[in-house]
Amino acid sequence: MNILAKKRGAATKVAILIGIFLVAANAPGKPANAQEEDIDVSCxxxxxxxxxxxxxxxxxxxxxxxxSCNSTYYDCDGKCFGCFPDLDLSEEVCYDDAGREFLK
Structure with missing residues (x-):
């Protein structure tokens, strides 16, 4: 009976490992809410x-x-901000070269 219990335990472990592998293989690379979306920016x-x-x-x-503004436009000379409208705030959200956010 001890041998039978060991075989069942081993089979259970294998089944769990296969299940974990299948779940990991089917998981998306990014979270569902991190889908890329094009954003029009004014510099x-x-x-x-x-x-x-x-x-x-x-x-x-x-x-x-x-x-992106600073690397795209030579005239920026590293001093540009990228801004786009935020409809929830009814204002423009801007980002500087370091990625800091502020409102216009």
Whole structure:
């Protein structure tokens, strides 16, 4: 009876490992809410109140809006912010080159 119990225990462990493997193999690479979405960004240089508009571009990650503006437009000279409208706040959300968020 001891041998039979050991075989059942081993079979159970194998079944559990196979189940874990199948679940892991079918899991998505990203969380469901992390789907990439194109965001239209307006690039401004320096003081946002002065309206120093440089141009537009599209990003998939809002945190990179400032970096993308600075790497796309030579005129930015590392001083641009990337801004896009936030419909929930009725304001524009902006990101600087370091990825810091602020409202316009």
């Amino acid at each position: 401004y240089k320096g003081n946002l109140e002065e309206g120093n508009y440089i141009g537009n571009l599209t990003v998939t990650d809002p945190d990179t809006a400032g970096q």
